[in-house]
Amino acid sequence: MSTAIAAVLGLIFSTATGGKVELQVLVNDLAARDVVFLGEEHDNTAGHQMQLQILRALHKKRPDLVVSMEMFERDVQGVLDDYLRGRIAEEAFLEHCRPWGNYKKHYRAIVEYAKANGLDVIAANAPRRSARKVAQGGGDLTAYVARKTSAVKDQYWELFKDAMKEHPGEITEQGLTRMYEAQCMKDDTMAESIADYLQGRPHRKPLVVHLCGKFHSDYGLGTVVRLLHRRPLATVGVVTMVAAEEVEKQDLEDHADKGHFVLVVKAEPKPAAKPLADAEAKPTAKPLADAEAKPKRSGKAAGLGIMPDYGSDDPGVLVSGVSGGGAAELAGIKGGDLIVKIGKETVESLEDYMDVMGDLRAGQTVKVTVKRDGKDKAIDVKLGVSRR
Secondary structure, three states, rough: OOHHHHHHEEEEEOOHHHHHHHHOHHHHOOOOOOOOOEOOOOOOOOHHHHHHHHHHHHHHOOEEEEEEEEEEHHHHHHHHHHHHHHOOOHHHHHHHHHOOOOOOHHHHHHHHHHHOOOOOOOOOOHHHHHHHHHHOOOOOOOOOOOOOOOOOOOOOHHHHHHHHOOOOOOHHHHHHHHHHHHHHHHHHHHHHHHHHHHHHOOOOOOOOEEEEEHOHHHHOOOOHHHHHHHHHOOOEEEEEEEEOHHHHHHHOHHHOOOOOOOEEEEOOOOOOOOOOOOOOOOOOOOOOHHHOOOOOOOOEEEOOOEEEEEOOOOOOEEEEEEEEOOOHHHHOOOOEEEEEOOEEEEEEOHHHHHHHHHOOOOOOOOEEEEEEOOOEEEEEEOOOEOOO
């Protein structure tokens, strides 16, 4: 990677040496493998740009390259193939492939590169509806999920539990187990998608480059270990990603075991401070004598009273269920609703949801916008007290 690109996007570190390396060093290493996992932070623009640089460089070394993506689900493989081969227009492709909300910003460039160069793209993931059923305690034995799945409570389980501590909602042990089973089902399905592709093409030796959230591949767990169960002689390379405000000063000690290489990328710029989600325009400053009339920020933390669906990849927060007598239930929010906005703040992820709720206080009334039956519905909600 050139100095100019590194300055803009980030740096590459080898965990074998602990030092910085150029792009070509990473490429030479990964090009000798069978499958490469590019673990990412889904919303990091610099990270996605680095991925595209890596993909292009790997393609030069290994012309028979195949892209595999968590972001597309198995049941849209035919639609994806039709688009890549020019049989349908992009408009039809986007209408039927259920792209992620950040597709155009972060994933379109890779799909277009594959299309322009005649590369296959594997729609590797399990359909969201299947993961949702598992997370809610059901099962789904459709043709679009892995033929064999497992959810052993090992190191991956411990990491999963730690990750869930940062997420909103009240999670029982049983609920957490179901979410973990949904996570593992996705891992098994992605691993099987890659293994089946390779098994069906014994006359070729392609390099498969799989794009996924880094939790699916860090430490060689998740999708990685499940691929090796299916293809024990495969050689794999794992790349993880770390976002940092100051790339040069990022401490890599906690990331040294996560992969063969670490991409340290510039963190997304933080949005400018905004008023509370439901606040009107700020009034002009008042004299100190009027200070007692101003709302205080020392109230109790706000709670919506929902259980997020952690098996969903929809942009927003999918409501798995609502607490009886909680703010959401009283306002009319239902399981299956997709929260896309709170007040004036767009909600595309659980992290967005937590940030917005962290600025609110119990007793406030906010407008929560949900998608229900394909249509936006704005609901006024008087927030309750967070139970966390």
